[in-house]
Amino acid sequence: MAKKKKIDEQALADAYNRALSLEKSGQFTEAAEAYRKVLALDPDDHGGAAVRLASMGLGDTPPKAPDAYVATLFDQHAEAFESILVDQLEYCVPMLTRQRIQALGLGPFKKMLDLGCGTGLTGGALRDIVEDITGLDISENMVEIAHEKDLYETLYVSEAADYLEDNEDGPFDLVTATDVLPYLGFLEELFFGVADNMTAGGYFIFSSETLPEDTLQGRDFMVGPHQRFAHASAYVARALDGAGFDVIEMIDITVRLEDGAPIAGHLVTAKRRAE
Known part of the structure; x- marks a missing residue:
């Protein structure tokens, strides 16, 4: 079985924050490109890039939110x-x-x-x-x-x-x-x-x-x-x-x-x- 490539957490955080900033500033085309780079770094999609692309109308609608994204989202917010x-x-x-x-x-x-x-x-x-x-x-x-x-x-x-x-x-x-x-x-x-x-x-x-x-x-x-x-x-x-x-x-x-x-x-x- 092929070994999973280790995620560069810092590179991923930087890429995701850049994509989110572009999206929030209304630069959707640039944000979409940035989210695609996020997906390339993290194919399991812990940050939910796929649903953000679909939400902007700039990506295919997935059959569901990625499991890694949902688990991460709720793990982070469980206490509050x-x-x-x-x-x-x-x-x-x-x-x-x-x-x-x-x-x-x-x-x-x-x-x-x-x-x-x-x-x-x-x-x-x-x-x-x-x-x-x-x-x-x-x-x-x-x-x-x-x-x-x-x-x-x-x-x-x-x-x-x-x-x-x-x-x-x-x-x-x-x-x-x-x-x-x-x-x-x-x-x-x-x-x-x-x-x-x-x-x-x-x-x-x-x-x-x-x-x-x-x-x-x-x-x-x-x-x-x-x-x-x-x-x-x-x-x-x-x-x-x-x-x-x-x-x-x-x-x-x-x-x-x-x-x-x-x-x-x-x-x-x-x-x-x-x-």
Whole structure:
């Protein structure tokens, strides 16, 4: 096996900072060229150059955010994650999830899988209506914080699709994925993986972000201005149907604030069809 080339961390930091500075000053063509140099130095893309290129409309839209980027991003922000997300960005999707479960008269549940569990916000919101909760996140630092809260019976550091392919913990009668889709473009792999790990009649509840139709321009998904994936509601519904789910509801929500402005999205509740 070929040995991986060692990254020149200083050269990479200099290249990334130059690219980011060019982007922030509105010199997008020059920034795109600089981000391509970043990718040449770091093919695993710890800095998310690929999603920044797509966000500027100067690169192909990747099927998902690079694993190395997502893990690095959340590892770096783990300690301050909840104060930033909840207090500053007014993120309340876990409690909205609980409200919808109660409004629809669902539960209690026997076994829940919390995809992208982070520091345990969704696990905490639903702890009293689930017997057994398994959580996983790609960020080791996030999982360590979730572990300290003693909310989960089982925790893993893993990418969601990888876990779903190899999982032997299920089946689950509730799967949640709050704030996971903004790091994915192509949804079919995740949705089929969830379906394969669920009981017939189980519920899949997740949030997504979206953009106006005139911005999406018929696309199923795109990288938005804040380097997060936005999905067309029709695509989400189509992908769910193809994976064997019936949509119970898809409600409009404000996912969070970004630069003080609300980010539009959906909270989706789907039910796994019997074979």
